[in-house]
Amino acid sequence: MIQAVVMTVPDEIGCDECFDKLNEFAEMELAGKSPEKALPLVADHLKKCGECRQEYEALLAALEELQG
Amino acid sequence: MLHWFKRRRQKPKSYRTNEEWVMQLSAPPEDEAVAELRLILVRGLRSSLSVYVDRDLEHFVEDIAQDALLRILGKLDTFKGESSFASWAMKIAVRQGLSELRRKKWKDISLEDLAGMGDDRNRNDIRSEYMTSSSAEPDQMTHESMIMKKVMEMIENELSEKQKMAINALMIEGMPITVVADRMEVSRNTLYKLVHDARVKLKKKMMEAGMDPDEMLREL
Ligand SMILES: [Zn+2]
Numbered sequence: 436m437i438q439a440v441v442m443t444v445p446d447e448i449g450c451d452e453c454f455d456k457l458n459e460f461a462e463m464e465l466a467g468k469s470p471e472k473a474l475p476l477v478a479d480h481l482k483k484c485g486e487c488r489q490e491y492e493a494l495l496a497a498l499e500e501l502q503g
Numbered sequence: 504m505l506h507w508f509k510r511r512r513q514k515p516k517s518y519r520t521n522e523e524w525v526m527q528l529s530a531p532p533e534d535e536a537v538a539e540l541r542l543i544l545v546r547g548l549r550s551s552l553s554v555y556v557d558r559d560l561e562h563f564v565e566d567i568a569q570d571a572l573l574r575i576l577g578k579l580d581t582f583k584g585e586s587s588f589a590s591w592a593m594k595i596a597v598r599q600g601l602s603e604l605r606r607k608k609w610k611d612i613s614l615e616d617l618a619g620m621g622d623d624r625n626r627n628d629i630r631s632e633y634m635t636s637s638s639a640e641p642d643q644m645t646h647e648s649m650i651m652k653k654v655m656e657m658i659e660n661e662l663s664e665k666q667k668m669a670i671n672a673l674m675i676e677g678m679p680i681t682v683v684a685d686r687m688e689v690s691r692n693t694l695y696k697l698v699h700d701a702r703v704k705l706k707k708k709m710m711e712a713g714m715d716p717d718e719m720l721r722e723l
Contacts, residue, residue: 436674437654440709441716443702450680451692458586458594484695486601486680493597497547498590 442483446476453480453487461494465502524588525579532576540575543589544568544596552600567603571596605679614668614686617676650719657708658701666701669694 456477463470471478481488519527519536527536548564556563575592582591658667669687672678684694709716 436670437650437719439674440654440702440705441720443699443706445703447699449692449695449699451690454594454598456585458590461594462586462590484680486605486691490594490598490601493551493601494590494594496551497593497597500550501543501547501589501593 439483444479447483448476448480450480450484450487453477453484454490457487457491457494461491461498464495465498519588521582521584521588525582528576528579530576537572537576540592541568541572544571544592547593548596548600551597552604555601555604564600567600568596570603571599574599602681605681606685609678609682612678614672614678614683617672617678646722650714653712653714654705654709657705657712661704661708662701666697669698670701673698 456474460470460474460477460481463473481491519539524536524540527533528540545564545568548567549560552564552567553560571592575595578595582588585591658670662670665687669683672683672686673680680691680694684691687694689697706716709719
């Protein structure tokens with residue numbers, strides 16, 4: 436919890452904004468482009484929000500399956 | 504024509520463009536496009552949720568795909584083409600599936616059930632338990648406990664009742680944000696923002712109290 440407090444920055448985005456970009460972020464990741472550079476606020480949110488991160492990982496797994 | 508349909512159905516990959524997807528799924532949606540989207544969702548969900556579902560995966564995945572399908576058709580106009588249509592649709596289905604799993608897992612537990620809610624004595628118990636349950640070395644633990652105690656005081660004195668309730672449920676009890684948001688009758692996004700504001704405030708108070716965040720991170 437302390438870590439969560441210490442890592443806090445003023446301009447974090449919420450789960451909705453993260454979700455808005457999640458498909459874009461995932462496709463960049465799968466294409467080997469660096470989404471964390473293009474969408475740093477999304478990357479930051481994924482570090483801090485366990486549920487968005489879980490959804491992101493599940494999305495990656497699903498898209499890998501669809502590509503394969 | 505029939506032959507063409509058959510051939511298409513066997514192909515797991517979609518060859519529709521984003522525009523074709525949107526056009527064919529717009530009301531009234533074409534059966535063939537809906538059926539194909541459902542197959543895509545089921546396939547992606549099966550693969551991504553298998554680690555979370557221990558029985559009747561197939562049934563669960565079908566249900567989620569159906570719910571997600573309705574949701575997708577209902578918000579087609581929010582698809583802006585930043586990715587392939589399948590990726591966009593898949594993220595909606597995946598969120599639906601994981602949210603459902605979280606709700607199922609916690610369905611019988613209310614915020615009031617969580618130890619510590621509404622009863623100060625209980626709350627202190629659980630906090631001290633949390634503070635001492637760390638597996639850190641004894642030396643470190645004392646220091647960690649001291650910091651923890653300070654932070655707990657700040658939480659008690661600086662945050663609103665809603666913020667306290669949220670932090671207790673999320674960070675101490677480990678209840679998922681989706682579920683806490685349901686219980687507090689707010690959106691997950693609103694709850695995230697509420698806790699974010701609380702974190703901003705706590706961090707500010709820590710710095711005012713002379714606690715150096717970076718140093719604390721190194722120590723913990
Ligand atoms: Zn989130």
